[in-house]
Amino acid sequence: MTSTSQNIRSRNISSSRKSDLWIAIIALVAALLFPLVDPGNYVLSQATLFFIWATVVTQWNLVFGIAGIITLGHMAVFAVGAYTTAMLGLYLGWSPWATLPFAAVAAVIASLLMGAATLRLRGPYIAVMTLAIAQAVYSLIMTDVECFSMVNGCQNLTGGARGLFNYGDFGFNKLLGFKYRTFGDYYLSLALLVVGMIVAFLITYSALGATFRALRDNRICAEARGVDRVYYQFVVFGAAGFCTGLAGAVYAGIQRTIGPDVLSIPLLLFILSMMIVGGRGTRWGPILGAATLMLADTVLRDFPEYRNAALALFILCAMIFLPRGVAGLVGDIAHWRPSDEPKELQSHRIPQATLKKQKKHGQELAGAASMAAPLQKGGAQ
Numbered sequence: 001m002t003s004t005s006q007n008i009r010s011r012n013i014s015s016s017r018k019s020d021l022w023i024a025i026i027a028l029v030a031a032l033l034f035p036l037v038d039p040g041n042y043v044l045s046q047a048t049l050f051f052i053w054a055t056v057v058t059q060w061n062l063v064f065g066i067a068g069i070i071t072l073g074h075m076a077v078f079a080v081g082a083y084t085t086a087m088l089g090l091y092l093g094w095s096p097w098a099t100l101p102f103a104a105v106a107a108v109i110a111s112l113l114m115g116a117a118t119l120r121l122r123g124p125y126i127a128v129m130t131l132a133i134a135q136a137v138y139s140l141i142m143t144d145v146e147c148f149s150m151v152n153g154c155q156n157l158t159g160g161a162r163g164l165f166n167y168g169d170f171g172f173n174k175l176l177g178f179k180y181r182t183f184g185d186y187y188l189s190l191a192l193l194v195v196g197m198i199v200a201f202l203i204t205y206s207a208l209g210a211t212f213r214a215l216r217d218n219r220i221c222a223e224a225r226g227v228d229r230v231y232y233q234f235v236v237f238g239a240a241g242f243c244t245g246l247a248g249a250v251y252a253g254i255q256r257t258i259g260p261d262v263l264s265i266p267l268l269l270f271i272l273s274m275m276i277v278g279g280r281g282t283r284w285g286p287i288l289g290a291a292t293l294m295l296a297d298t299v300l301r302d303f304p305e306y307r308n309a310a311l312a313l314f315i316l317c318a319m320i321f322l323p324r325g326v327a328g329l330v331g332d333i334a335h336w337r338p339s340d341e342p343k344e345l346q347s348h349r350i351p352q353a354t355l356k357k358q359k360k361h362g363q364e365l366a367g368a369a370s371m372a373a374p375l376q377k378g379g380a381q
Contacts, residue, residue: 004139005334009318013140014316017205020201020283020284021088022153023366024197024201026377028194031190032190033230034100035183035186035187035217037153037172040206041182042218043183044183044185044186044298045182046294046298047186048182048185048189048254049189049294050290050291050294051186051190051192051193052189052192052193052247052250052254052349053271053274053290054193054196054274054287054290054291055189055192055193055195055243055244055246055247056074056075056078056244056247056271057274057278057286057287057290058109058193058197058200058286058287059074059196059199059200059239059240059241059243059244059247059288060240060244060245060271060275060286061200061275061280061281061282062200062204062212062239062240062282063236063240064237064275065214065275065281065282065285066203066204066209066213066216067212067215067216067233067236068212068213068216068217068279069214069233069234069236069237070123070124070126070127070217070283071126071127071130071271072117072129072130072131072268073113073130073131073133073134074125074240074244074271075130075134075262075268075271076110076114076130076133076137076263077107077110077111077114077115077240077241077244077245077247077248078107078244078245078247078248078251078262079137079258079260079263080103080106080107080110080245080248081103081104081106081107081245081249081252082103082247082248082249082251082252082258082262083101083158083258084099084102084106084107084245084248084249085100085103085167085247085248085249085253085258086159086164086167086250086252087100087157087164087167088102088103088160088167089167089168090149090151090155090164090167091294092151092153092167093167095168095171096167096168096169096170096253097170097213098250098253099247099249100249102245102282103248103249104242104246104249106245106249107241107242107243107244107246108241108242108244109241109243110241110245111237111238111240112234112237112238112241113308114130114133115233115234115237115238116234117129117130117133118130118233119230119233120379121204121277127243132189134263134268134323135263137263138260138263139261140234141158141159141263142156142157142160142161142260143158143160144156144159145148145160151166159258159259160260161259161260162259162275163256163257163258163259163260163261164257164258165257165261167252167256168256169254169256170184170185170188170253172184172185179254183233185254187252188250188254188350189250192243192246192247192250193373195246196241196243196246196247197242197287198326199236199239199242199325199331200283200353201210203236203239204283205319207284208232208235210234211227211232211339212232212236214227215227215229215232215233216281216372223253227241231299233332248262251298255306256291266272270293270297271287273293273315274286274289274290274292275289275323276289276291276315276319276325277289277292277293277315277318277319277325277326278292278325278326279288279324279326279327279328280325280327280364282324282325282327282328283327284327284330284344285325285326285327288327288330289325289327291325293324294316296311296314299313300367313334322340329348
């Protein structure tokens with residue numbers, strides 16, 4: 001790679017970082033001000049759920065999209081965080097606030113174990129293994145029928161098919177009152193999403209992100225250059241597991257009940273579709289995909305007899321007509337240029353000032369070459 005290409009690439013990365021920063025600031029300000037327009041408790045509850053699912057998809061995208069590890073067991077990590085909060089609150093009387101770090105650590109451990117189970121596997125075999133792990137956890141919860149405690153009558157450890165409840169919440173009802181408790185849930189889930197996005201963007205723009213993409217695009221070449229695949233696979237599983245566990249803990253504290261339905265296949269496919277529709281491996285794809293499918297699902301709830309079929313058709317059309325996802329469509333619209341612009345500007349989207357500088361540099365080189373030509377001829381004679 002020439003120095004000019006390196007300079008152009010560094011400028012593009014710097015410009016992309018600035019664009020992402022401004023987009024994030026504008027979106028955050030809009031999200032902070034949104035409850036002030038009084039959209040209603042239902043809309044706020046749906047927005048709260050959107051923030052939680054967007055956090056999960058953002059972390060899943062690190063493993064699936066950025067690192068290229070086709071895992072389908074991410075919701076099991078989410079469930080570990082949620083059940084950790086519920087069981088610590090139910091059996092030890094802990095506040096959900098106190099359980100947050102323990103839920104995150106438990107989820108990291110579960111994610112690392114899942115990563116260790118897939119070290120010798122590749123491609124679709126990882127998908128089958130991780131899906132089997134998630135379904136094994138689901139089966140263990142569903143078949144848990146032995147009496148463990150008398151907290152809610154004869155309470156089994158995981159709650160079994162009926163789940164866990166009466167383990168407490170984040171206390172927004174007492175702090176803000178029943179009317180405004182949804183505000184507390186909303187802002188807590190928004191803070192969760194901000195943390196998850198910061199982690200995702202720091203990894204994506206760092207050397208870690210470049211290493212993950214190298215392993216994804218050409219594993220053999222990356223390992224030949226000295227990249228330790230095993231180490232970085234553990235890193236990406238651990239990093240994604242931390243915020244996913246937090247998301248599970250926040251979900252359990254807000255919903256005030258948790259059951260094995262978080263490990264169901266329909267929910268798994270719904271969350272996975274958010275990443276695919278939004279744009280796998282992109283920076284804003286998980287957010288756009290989660291928003292698109294949450295909006296579509298909310299609209300289709302008015303038509304329950306057609307809801308599942310219409311949602312499946314919507315996802316199918318998005319995959320066919322938007323192969324790079326909603327993020328790719330938005331990027332094409334944002335970077336659209338008239339057809340009469342220079343080809344360099346259309347293909348590489350190089351700023352006009354950079355093109356002028358390159359043109360001037362080329363003219364200087366041409367002038368220097370023309371001045372040196374007579375001297376070379378004289379020397380030859």
